Amino acid sequence: MSNADQKLTILPPGHPLEGRVSPPGSKSITNRALLLAGLAKGTSRLTGALKSDDTRYMADALRAMGVTISEPDETTFIVTGTGKLSAPEKPLFLGNAGTATRFLTAAAALVDGTVVVDGDQHMRKRPIAPLVTALRALGVTIEAKTGCPPVTVNGTGDFTGDHVTIDAGLSSQYVSALLMAAAGGSRPVNIELAGEEIGARGYIDLTVAAMRAFGAKVTQASPSVWQVAPTGYHATDYVIEPDASAATYLWAAEVLTAGRIDLGVAAEAFSQPDAKSYEVIASFPHMPAVIDGSQMQDAVPTLAVLAAFNETPVRFVGIENLRVKECDRIRALSTGLSNIRPGLAIEEGDDLLVASDPKLAGQTLPADIDTFADHRIAMSFALAGLKINGITILDPGCVAKTYPRYWDELASLGVGLEGDRP
Numbered sequence: 032m033s034n035a036d037q038k039l040t041i042l043p044p045g046h047p048l049e050g051r052v053s054p055p056g057s058k059s060i061t062n063r064a065l066l067l068a069g070l071a072k073g074t075s076r077l078t079g080a081l082k083s084d085d086t087r088y089m090a091d092a093l094r095a096m097g098v099t100i101s102e103p104d105e106t107t108f109i110v111t112g113t114g115k116l117s118a119p120e121k122p123l124f125l126g127n128a129g130t131a132t133r134f135l136t137a138a139a140a141l142v143d144g145t146v147v148v149d150g151d152q153h154m155r156k157r158p159i160a161p162l163v164t165a166l167r168a169l170g171v172t173i174e175a176k177t178g179c180p181p182v183t184v185n186g187t188g189d190f191t192g193d194h195v196t197i198d199a200g201l202s203s204q205y206v207s208a209l210l211m212a213a214a215g216g217s218r219p220v221n222i223e224l225a226g227e228e229i230g231a232r233g234y235i236d237l238t239v240a241a242m243r244a245f246g247a248k249v250t251q252a253s254p255s256v257w258q259v260a261p262t263g264y265h266a267t268d269y270v271i272e273p274d275a276s277a278a279t280y281l282w283a284a285e286v287l288t289a290g291r292i293d294l295g296v297a298a299e300a301f302s303q304p305d306a307k308s309y310e311v312i313a314s315f316p317h318m319p320a321v322i323d324g325s326q327m328q329d330a331v332p333t334l335a336v337l338a339a340f341n342e343t344p345v346r347f348v349g350i351e352n353l354r355v356k357e358c359d360r361i362r363a364l365s366t367g368l369s370n371i372r373p374g375l376a377i378e379e380g381d382d383l384l385v386a387s388d389p390k391l392a393g394q395t396l397p398a399d400i401d402t403f404a405d406h407r408i409a410m411s412f413a414l415a416g417l418k419i420n421g422i423t424i425l426d427p428g429c430v431a432k433t434y435p436r437y438w439d440e441l442a443s444l445g446v447g448l449e450g451d452r453p
């Protein structure tokens with residue numbers, strides 16, 4: 032049986048979920064730290080790291096470009112760079128890891144030679160044209176025929192331009208990618224946002240913080256302009272905080288079952304954007320009528336499934352770019368929720384309206400949830416299975432993208448799982 036044919040049915044526990052579950056390391060921070068350590072000369076020790084599909088793709092791509100990476104335990108990478116990435120022999124295959132794909136596309140300009148950045152069939156539908164255009168403006172010879180991966184970068188090891196304007200409407204990762212690569216060139220570079228606002232600005236803050244930890248000098252000249260000095264990076268030891276997006280499932284499981292799950296870390300301690308969702312989750316079953324998802328995008332699937340059990344309906348706005356994530360998440364959420372109960376969610380343009388029905392809890396409503404190979408759709412719909420009998424998650428193994436132990440952690444809290452446990 033292929034992974035995609037596997038099915039896992041969640042058995043509602045019928046009791047509050049209680050216990051201790053530590054979320055894994057942050058995907059976003061792990062993939063930034065791996066890249067920056069790989070660009071640095073010397074040895075960096077990254078602790079608290081995530082080991083999952085997305086970070087394995089990043090680590091293996093860096094290995095293919097001459098970086099030595101060892102893994103002494105489940106949460107540590109020891110990274111030794113030479114201060115220069117070398118051209119890989121084969122295309123870099125990055126699965127559906129958006130961070131690895133975008134970050135390495137820009138970093139490939141620092142390689143003297145050809146780098147092909149490619150991914151799986153889902154990644155090949157995720158836009159990268161704005162980043163390609165921006166890199167061209169910095170003098171990089173680069174092509175992405177379809178506007179999505181594969182991308183061919185013929186780098187010279189440097190940039191010839193010193194100012195670039197980037198349209199980050201589809202993804203903040205384009206800005207992060209340019210910022211991190213810019214410090215590896217031989218001249219200062221100004222990076223300017225095309226529009227005033229940007230979804231998930233908090234991810235840019237994460238990037239700048241990680242760059243500074245590895246010795247870069249980044250100045251915010253205005254809310255939409257960053258100046259990056261050509262410092263290169265210093266090897267350093269770096270502690271990675273737990274993943275805030277992974278934490279959202281545990282926070283939601285706690286409020287849905289009126290339980291008590293100890294994550295070992297307070298919501299206020301996270302520097303990642305999705306931690307903002309804690310307040311909304313804690314307001315359950317009185318969630319706000321309108322939730323702006325633009326600054327906590329990866330938490331929206333969690334919030335949308337939770338909203339189905341809220342006292343009153345919830346409209347999600349500011350979520351347009353959920354259509355170009357691992358799958359079209361607006362569609363996956365409206366389809367999955369309506370599969371549980373017709374009309375439970377509808378799309379209005381790029382808004383998602385969740386009708387809400389507290390009486391769903393305790394019912395038997397058999398539904399096979401198509402996850403579209405998207406880890407967040409699998410993990411969020413499992414939450415519905417905590418309260419409704421008959422929720423079956425298709426392709427449950429897709430959680431390996433960012434949270435390989437997810438099913439084990441639910442089981443450790445006393446949730447019954449029937450079927451193909453990955």
Ligand SMILES: O=C(O)C1=C[C@@H](OP(=O)(O)O)[C@@H](O)[C@H](O)C1
Binds near residue numbers: 060207230352
């Ligand atoms: O920079 C990052 O680490 C991320 C940025 C966000 O993506 P977009 O900027 O594409 O919205 C987020 O959805 C993704 O999971 C991680």
Ligand SMILES: C=C(OP(=O)(O)O)C(=O)O
Binds near residue numbers: 407
């Ligand atoms: C959007 C996501 O991932 P990425 O863009 O890094 O593939 C995510 O993890 O929800």
